[in-house]
Amino acid sequence: xxxxxxxxxxxxxxxxxxxxxxxxxxxxxxxxxxxxxxxxxxxxxxxxxxxxxxxxxxxxxxxxxxxxxxxxxxxxxxxxxxxxxxxxxxxxxxxxxxxxxxxxxxxxxxxxxxxxxxxxxxxxxxxxxxxxx
Numbered sequence: 001x002x003x004x005x006x007x008x009x010x011x012x013x014x015x016x017x018x019x020x021x022x023x024x025x026x027x028x029x030x031x032x033x034x035x036x037x038x039x040x041x042x043x044x045x046x047x048x049x050x051x052x053x054x055x056x057x058x059x060x061x062x063x064x065x066x067x068x069x070x071x072x073x074x075x076x077x078x079x080x081x082x083x084x085x086x087x088x089x090x091x092x093x094x095x096x097x098x099x100x101x102x103x104x105x106x107x108x109x110x111x112x113x114x115x116x117x118x119x120x121x122x123x124x125x126x127x128x129x130x131x132x133x
Contacts, residue, residue, distance in 0.1 A: 001047050001048075001050070001051055001109070001112070002109050003033050003036070003037075004029070004030065004033050004047075004048065004051065004086075005051055005090075005105040005108055005109055006102065006105050006106075006109075007029045007033070008026070008029075008083075008086055008087050008090045008101070008105070009090055009094075009100075009101035009102045009104065009105035010101075010102065011025060011026070011029075011087065026080075026083040026084055026087050027079075027080045027083055029083075030044070030048075030079055030080070030083045034079075041075035041076065041078075041079060042075065044079060045071065045075065045078055045079055045082060048079070048082050048083070048086060049069075049082070050112065051086060051108065051112070052069070052082075052085075052086060052089065054108040054109075054111050054112045055086070055089055055090065055093050055104070055108050056089075056093075057111060058093070058097075058104065058107045058108045058111055059092075059093035059094075059096055059097050059104065060096070060097070061089075061092065061093055061096055066089075067085070069081060069082045069085045090104065090105070
């Protein structure tokens with residue numbers, strides 16, 4: 001997932017204000033990530049939704065006004081749409097926070113990593129904590 005977050009950030013930082021709706025860069029990048037990560041489309045979609053949640057929490061954007069990406073029956077179309085949505089969200093969040101998208105991506109990845117560590121059972125090397133600790 002770090003590859004996707006950093007790729008979207010780099011793309012946004014390289015071309016601020018550019019919409020990726022007709023660009024093939026985002027879907028091709030997602031496709032490359034899916035192949036390299038050896039994950040299925042449903043798992044990729046779930047990972048990208050998790051990235052969306054992290055972006056929203058880190059950026060402080062209003063969850064009540066942020067659109068919720070729709071999942072359609074065609075997994076490829078859903079991923080393509082979610083990728084374009086995340087590209088736009090990364091740009092909005094970066095502008096809202098007045099930080100480069102790359103910095104925002106690093107903050108999101110740190111948050112998600114921390115959540116992973118907190119969620120791991122103590123036997124797997126993580127520290128088991130109660131929510132809120």
